[in-house]
Amino acid sequence: MSGDLGPRVAISAAQKFTATFADVDVILVGNEQQLLASSSVKKLSRQRISILNATDLVAMDEDPLHALRHKKNSSMWLAIESLNKNLADACVSAGNTGALLAMGKYLLKTIPGLERPAICKAMPVEQGQTYLLDLGANTNCTPENLHQFAVMGKILASATNSNPRIGLLNIGTEATKGTDVIKTAQELLQNDSRLNFGGYIEANKIFTGEMDVIVCDGFHGNIALKTCEGTARFIAKKIQATFKQNWLARLAAIIIWPLLKQLRNELNPSMYNGASFLGLQKVLVKSHGNSNKKAFVQALIVAREQVIQNVPARIQAEFLAQPIFHQQ
Amino acid sequence: MSGDLGPRVAISAAQKFTATFADVDVILVGNEQQLLASSSVKKLSRQRISILNATDLVAMDEDPLHALRHKKNSSMWLAIESLNKNLADACVSAGNTGALLAMGKYLLKTIPGLERPAICKAMPVEQGQTYLLDLGANTNCTPENLHQFAVMGKILASATNSNPRIGLLNIGTEATKGTDVIKTAQELLQNDSRLNFGGYIEANKIFTGEMDVIVCDGFHGNIALKTCEGTARFIAKKIQATFKQNWLARLAAIIIWPLLKQLRNELNPSMYNGASFLGLQKVLVKSHGNSNKKAFVQALIVAREQVIQNVPARIQAEFLAQPIFHQQ
Numbered sequence: 001m002s003g004d005l006g007p008r009v010a011i012s013a014a015q016k017f018t019a020t021f022a023d024v025d026v027i028l029v030g031n032e033q034q035l036l037a038s039s040s041v042k043k044l045s046r047q048r049i050s051i052l053n054a055t056d057l058v059a060m061d062e063d064p065l066h067a068l069r070h071k072k073n074s075s076m077w078l079a080i081e082s083l084n085k086n087l088a089d090a091c092v093s094a095g096n097t098g099a100l101l102a103m104g105k106y107l108l109k110t111i112p113g114l115e116r117p118a119i120c121k122a123m124p125v126e127q128g129q130t131y132l133l134d135l136g137a138n139t140n141c142t143p144e145n146l147h148q149f150a151v152m153g154k155i156l157a158s159a160t161n162s163n164p165r166i167g168l169l170n171i172g173t174e175a176t177k178g179t180d181v182i183k184t185a186q187e188l189l190q191n192d193s194r195l196n197f198g199g200y201i202e203a204n205k206i207f208t209g210e211m212d213v214i215v216c217d218g219f220h221g222n223i224a225l226k227t228c229e230g231t232a233r234f235i236a237k238k239i240q241a242t243f244k245q246n247w248l249a250r251l252a253a254i255i256i257w258p259l260l261k262q263l264r265n266e267l268n269p270s271m272y273n274g275a276s277f278l279g280l281q282k283v284l285v286k287s288h289g290n291s292n293k294k295a296f297v298q299a300l301i302v303a304r305e306q307v308i309q310n311v312p313a314r315i316q317a318e319f320l321a322q323p324i325f326h327q328q
Numbered sequence: 329m330s331g332d333l334g335p336r337v338a339i340s341a342a343q344k345f346t347a348t349f350a351d352v353d354v355i356l357v358g359n360e361q362q363l364l365a366s367s368s369v370k371k372l373s374r375q376r377i378s379i380l381n382a383t384d385l386v387a388m389d390e391d392p393l394h395a396l397r398h399k400k401n402s403s404m405w406l407a408i409e410s411l412n413k414n415l416a417d418a419c420v421s422a423g424n425t426g427a428l429l430a431m432g433k434y435l436l437k438t439i440p441g442l443e444r445p446a447i448c449k450a451m452p453v454e455q456g457q458t459y460l461l462d463l464g465a466n467t468n469c470t471p472e473n474l475h476q477f478a479v480m481g482k483i484l485a486s487a488t489n490s491n492p493r494i495g496l497l498n499i500g501t502e503a504t505k506g507t508d509v510i511k512t513a514q515e516l517l518q519n520d521s522r523l524n525f526g527g528y529i530e531a532n533k534i535f536t537g538e539m540d541v542i543v544c545d546g547f548h549g550n551i552a553l554k555t556c557e558g559t560a561r562f563i564a565k566k567i568q569a570t571f572k573q574n575w576l577a578r579l580a581a582i583i584i585w586p587l588l589k590q591l592r593n594e595l596n597p598s599m600y601n602g603a604s605f606l607g608l609q610k611v612l613v614k615s616h617g618n619s620n621k622k623a624f625v626q627a628l629i630v631a632r633e634q635v636i637q638n639v640p641a642r643i644q645a646e647f648l649a650q651p652i653f654h655q656q
Contacts, residue, residue: 219506227551227555227559231563238594249587252583
């Protein structure tokens with residue numbers, strides 16, 4: 001019901017998603033009356049797409065704690081709760097990130113042995129993709145938190161890469177660089193034989209693909225992710241303006257257009273939509289607030305993939321087998 | 329003598345710089361024998377460019393504290409010291425950043441009333457430029473440090489803008505977002521009537537130009553700066569590859585080339601080279617380690633501008649007039 005663009009996007013994404021994958025059904029959680037009145041719902045195959053009525057909703061700018069306390073009839077609450085009732089295997093929302101995290105932690109619980117869940121997202125890099133976590137769930141982290149993020153990132157990345165290389169985000173690669181938390185985390189990662197640890201990585205190397213997973217605290221990850229978005233948007237605007245500068249430029253634009261469009265699709269944030277709340281006992285995925293249909297479908301694909309890969313259970317097994325204790 | 333490319337770049341930049349500005353002379357500080365043997369030095373106007381002999385040098389990967397203790401005959405030490413001897417008004421180096429900062433603080437001293445210098449750089453944005461500080465001098469900052477950075481940034485930006493708008497980098501714009509340090513800094517900035525404070529700004533908005541100065545701790549600034557560099561390089565590579573994809577693309581490349589070159593120049597890091605160590609009693613500017621001639625000239629221009637604008641004295645006057653005390 002929420003997101004910047006309202007339920008319309010989720011409805012059309014659900015249709016596309018069920019049409020693409022024969023192994024999925026979708027429950028739309030929201031105001032039933034409003035959903036049934038929508039022309040796009042009328043076109044849906046109601047065999048594979050059902051509606052779960054929710055009388056309330058969480059606003060995009062609502063305080064997460066307020067939502068947690070007072071929005072037990074919201075679409076967000078009921079959608080997450082449907083996982084506990086075994087009505088669904090995964091929940092995807094384009095709503096309020098803080099509320100989603102708070103409700104996710106409260107309803108789905110954190111995996112035993114793990115201190116804090118983290119938000120993780122795939123970024124396009126020179127070859128393939130790199131997982132970056134945490135992207136904002138934890139403003140302050142301990143070295144043990146970062147260590148646990150590394151183990152979770154490894155499990156997520158190992159779906160496509162048997163021995164993913166893990167990097168630790170820092171402002172330099174020398175041993176003297178960084179905060180005490182990062183230096184201690186470096187030791188923990190170095191000493192964990194489960195991990196293919198590649199050492200420190202600076203933010204200008206995120207896109208080289210030399211690391212498959214990059215671990216950082218939520219503040220740093222959020223800055224990196226948003227700087228990347230801002231830079232890309234800034235350059236795209238400059239390039240667009242360049243192609244409009246004179247008639248020759250317009251001619252070049254016409255010629256190169258199909259390829260530039262292909263490049264834009266390749267680098268499109270929609271292609272990398274779907275941030276996972278790793279460390280919860282079920283699959284919960286955040287779609288960007290202003291996701292269009294394509295982007296929302298991508299977030300649904302991320303959720304489906306994690307259900308197939310059994311990510312929460314594999315994280316749980318990893319922490320049971322070799323716990324990471326907090327040293328204090 | 330240092331930098332990734334050695335003295336050659338500094339020599340040719342000195343020539344270009346003195347040829348462009350009639351009001352500057354340059355002292356090349358380095359191994360005299362080696363410099364005199366260089367073919368580019370032979371071509372210089374020795375009336376305006378002199379040599380100060382230095383028998384030692386600081387390596388790019390040398391530990392800053394080691395350099396501070398043991399490199400008193402290095403080109404870096406002597407170049408900075410020349411400011412204290414009134415031989416020069418500003419020092420520019422492409423050498424080891426940590427060593428330059430350590431020597432700068434030791435030899436030039438921090439402005440009274442200021443706790444810590446900060447590294448500040450202009451970034452290209454949609455309209456004009458935005459100053460970002462700190463970019464790595466201080467891994468951990470107090471709210472008072474950030475407040476002092478804001479005042480320094482304001483003075484630097486006021487050369488081109490009478491009432492620069494100051495933003496505080498955060499992971500959200502809501503009052504609940506961020507670390508305790510940032511929340512307290514927000515209050516300090518809000519309550520300082522000297523500052524045109526625009527509130528929190530997220531990293532995806534750095535390039536919109538809505539702020540003229542963006543304040544952050546050195547870790548966050550370094551991540552933002554380097555993510556921006558990495559993203560730009562990644563996109564540039566992708567675009568280059570696109571223009572080589574087939575003969576039509578190559579044709580488009582030929583047509584659009586002059587304009588793309590113009591755009592590249594406009595966004596070129598060289599155009600924004602020259603990071604200032606704000607808060608020292610003299611003008612000290614860091615040129616990027618791998619600066620080419622053009623970039624090094626830009627760093628020299630930044631230094632000249634700060635001498636003309638009398639930046640250190642103006643910062644000193646500001647802190648004398650209205651000190652910022654550390655609350656503990």
